Amino acid sequence: MNEAQFLxxxxxxxxxxxxxHRNTVTVPDMDVEFKEIDIDSLDTLMLTVxxxxxxxxxxxxxxxxxxxxxxxxWDFIQAHKTRDVTDVxxxxxxxx
Numbered sequence: 001m002n003e004a005q006f007l008x009x010x011x012x013x014x015x016x017x018x019x020x021h022r023n024t025v026t027v028p029d030m031d032v033e034f035k036e037i038d039i040d041s042l043d044t045l046m047l048t049v050x051x052x053x054x055x056x057x058x059x060x061x062x063x064x065x066x067x068x069x070x071x072x073x074w075d076f077i078q079a080h081k082t083r084d085v086t087d088v089x090x091x092x093x094x095x096x
Contacts, residue, residue: 001085003030003074009054009085010047010070012092014039017046030071048073050095056082 001009010027018024018039025037034044044067051073052062057080067073085091 001088005088006030006074006077007070009051009088009091010073012088013047013050013095014043016092016095017043017050027070030074031069033068034070035068051077052080054085054091054094055080 007027007030011025014027015024025039027037027039034040034047039047048062048065048067052059052065055077057077061080065073065076067076
């Protein structure tokens with residue numbers, strides 16, 4: 001998975017984790033801070049949980065991740081993943 005696909009994955013996950021009454025967001029680039037695009041700390045936690053699960057990162061290791069940007073989450077995933085995600089649509093379906 002490349003960075004563009006990862007942004008697509010995060011945008012899809014944001015639609016899953018944000019409450020229905022709140023606006024959905026798009027993660028436009030790797031460097032924008034989550035708080036700037038209406039992804040709060042709970043949303044970030046849930047994005048991290050889902051992403052770690054998809055990439056086979058154990059819960060204890062995942063607890064060390066507190067990303068402020070998609071780039072920080074990407075770097076953490078690349079350093080700790082035990083499997084790859086190759087299909088964004090399939091990964092999002094798995095998280096529903």
